[in-house]
Amino acid sequence: MDNNIIEKEDNAQRVFLSEDIIDVVEILKDYYGYIYESMQDEKFILKYDQCNLFKELLFENKVVGFCTYDFSRQFITASLNNIYVLPEYRGNSIFKKELIKTMEDHHKPSIMEPTRLIVELLIRYGFAKKINDDIVASAIEFVIPGSHVESNTVYDNEELATHFYDLKSCRSIHILDLNKGYIAYSSPLNYDIIHYDCMNVIDKSYLNGIVEFFKNNDVDLMKTILDLEDMLPIKNYTLEEVIGDDDSLSFYIETLIDDSHVTYDKALQIKQQIREEYESGMILNESLLIRLAYLFNENPEVTIKSHEETCPYCDMPIDDHDKYCHFCGINLSFDADDLQNNLIQSLNTSGSEFREDIRFIAFKFLKLISEKIDLDYSIFTIENNYDVAWSQLKHFLDKNNYFRDGQITDDGLDFMKSHPLYFWERYQMQIVDYTDFENYFYKNSGLNPYEICLNYLKQFGDDEYIMEIMDDIKRDFN
Ligand SMILES: [Zn+2]
Numbered sequence: 001m002d003n004n005i006i007e008k009e010d011n012a013q014r015v016f017l018s019e020d021i022i023d024v025v026e027i028l029k030d031y032y033g034y035i036y037e038s039m040q041d042e043k044f045i046l047k048y049d050q051c052n053l054f055k056e057l058l059f060e061n062k063v064v065g066f067c068t069y070d071f072s073r074q075f076i077t078a079s080l081n082n083i084y085v086l087p088e089y090r091g092n093s094i095f096k097k098e099l100i101k102t103m104e105d106h107h108k109p110s111i112m113e114p115t116r117l118i119v120e121l122l123i124r125y126g127f128a129k130k131i132n133d134d135i136v137a138s139a140i141e142f143v144i145p146g147s148h149v150e151s152n153t154v155y156d157n158e159e160l161a162t163h164f165y166d167l168k169s170c171r172s173i174h175i176l177d178l179n180k181g182y183i184a185y186s187s188p189l190n191y192d193i194i195h196y197d198c199m200n201v202i203d204k205s206y207l208n209g210i211v212e213f214f215k216n217n218d219v220d221l222m223k224t225i226l227d228l229e230d231m232l233p234i235k236n237y238t239l240e241e242v243i244g245d246d247d248s249l250s251f252y253i254e255t256l257i258d259d260s261h262v263t264y265d266k267a268l269q270i271k272q273q274i275r276e277e278y279e280s281g282m283i284l285n286e287s288l289l290i291r292l293a294y295l296f297n298e299n300p301e302v303t304i305k306s307h308e309e310t311c312p313y314c315d316m317p318i319d320d321h322d323k324y325c326h327f328c329g330i331n332l333s334f335d336a337d338d339l340q341n342n343l344i345q346s347l348n349t350s351g352s353e354f355r356e357d358i359r360f361i362a363f364k365f366l367k368l369i370s371e372k373i374d375l376d377y378s379i380f381t382i383e384n385n386y387d388v389a390w391s392q393l394k395h396f397l398d399k400n401n402y403f404r405d406g407q408i409t410d411d412g413l414d415f416m417k418s419h420p421l422y423f424w425e426r427y428q429m430q431i432v433d434y435t436d437f438e439n440y441f442y443k444n445s446g447l448n449p450y451e452i453c454l455n456y457l458k459q460f461g462d463d464e465y466i467m468e469i470m471d472d473i474k475r476d477f478n
Contacts, residue, residue, distance in 0.1 A: 291329030
C-alpha cells in the first residue's frame with residue numbers, strides 16, 4: 001500500500017475550499033484512491049458526505065489522511081466534520097497537529113458530533129478533561145445538528161453547541177435549564193453503537209444524575225472550561241488585522257462586502273463602529289471576527305430559544321463560562337457604563353493639559369491594563385496620546401518591577417494606589433487643577449496620601465463641593 005501514498009517534497013498541505021458543497025467521496029476517489037480503499041477495508045463510516053473545506057493530513061511528507069470542515073464563508077467558524085488517518089500512521093498525534101495548526105493560523109474549530117474516540121483523543125491532547133468517570137469538559141466545542149438532538153423537554157430542532165460529553169452514553173450533553181432539570185444530548189452514532197455498549201444507558205434517572213452532578217459542580221465545571229480554553233494556542237487577532245489600517249479595508253471586510261451585498265459606505269461605517277467598540281472594551285480580540293460577521297449580517301435573527309441564559313445584547317443563548325457572546329461577539333463581562341466612562345476619561349485627560357511625568361504615563365498605561373484592555377492596544381493608546389515610546393515606558397516599568405509577563409505586579413498595584421491621579425480620579429477632583437495637585441502631592445510625599453489630599457483641599461476654604469470630596473476622603477481614611 002505504501003507505494004501508492006502521495007509524497008510531497010515541501011510537506012505542503014493541499015486544501016480544497018469551495019463556497020459550494022464539496023463531495024468528500026468524489027475527492028477521495030479522484031485524488032486519494034488509496035485512502036478511500038483503506039476506509040472501505042475497515043468499514044469506516046464517513047460522518048458527513050459533504051463539506052466546504054477539505055484538507056490533506058500529512059506525516060513525514062506523506063499524505064496519510066484527510067479531514068473536512070463545515071467552513072463559514074466569513075472565515076470565522078470551522079467545524080470539523082470528518083477525520084481519517086491510515087491505520088498504520090495512527091498514534092502520531094496527526095489530529096492534534098491539525099487542531100493546533102487551525103488554532104494558530106486561524107480560529108478555534110468546533111467538532112461536529114464527535115465519536116467517543118475523538119473525545120478521548122481530545123482528553124489525551126489536553127484540550128478536554130474528565131470531571132468524573134463519565135463527564136468530560138472540552139475547550140473545543142461540539143456541534144450537533146438539530147435533527148440529531150434529543151432532550152427531556154420540548155426541543156425545537158435547533159443546532160446545539162456544547163462543551164460537555166458523557167463517555168458512558170457516548171453522547172454530547174448540554175444542560176438547557178439547570179433548575180428545571182432540562183438537558184439536551186446527541187443521538188448515538190453508529191460508530192459508538194458498534195464499539196461501545198452505549199445504546200441503553202440513558203433513562204430518566206440517568207439524566208437526573210447528570211443534572212444533579214452539574215448542579216453540585218457548576219463552579220468547578222466553569223473553571224475547568226476556562227482553564228482549558230486559556231491553554232489553547234489560539235491566534236490572537238489584532239484590531240488592524242480584522243478591520244484594516246487607516247487607509248485600507250482588511251481581507252475579511254473585502255470578502256464580506258463581496259459575500260453579503262453590503263455597500264462600501266456601510267462597510268466603512270461598520271469598520272468605524274468596531275473600532276469604537278473595541279476601544280471601549282466591548283469586544284475582545286478573540287471575538288473581533290465574530291463581531292464583524294454579526295454586523296455584516298443585516299438581519300440577524302434570534303433562532304435558538306430553548307436556553308436559560310441569553311446574551312443581553314442579542315438574546316442568543318450563552319453559557320455562564322462564556323467570555324463573549326458566540327453570536328454577536330460582545331464581551332460578556334463588559335459593563336457599558338463603567339468601562340466606557342473610564343476609557344473616555346482616560347483619553348480625555350491626555351497630553352496637553354498635563355505635564356507628562358513618566359509616572360503619570362505609567363499610571364495611565366497600568367490603568368488600561370487593569371481594565372482588561374489588550375496590551376497592544378494599550379501601548380498604541382499610550383504612544384498616541386503621550387510623547388513617549390513604548391521602549392522608554394517599558395524601561396521604567398521594568399526598573400520598578402511594576403509590570404511583568406503581561407501582568408501588573410504587586411509593586412505595580414501599590415504604585416497605582418499611591419499615585420496622585422488615583423486619588424484625583426477616585427474622588428472626582430476635576431474641580432481642582434491636576435498639575436497643581438500633583439506637584440503638591442509629590443512635594444508632601446512623606447505624608448499619608450489621604451492626608452495629603454485633605455491638606456491640599458483645605459486651602460479652598462468652604463466650597464460646598466470640595467467639602468463633599470473631603471468628607472468622602474475622610475470616610476475612607478478612617
Ligand atoms: Zn450576543
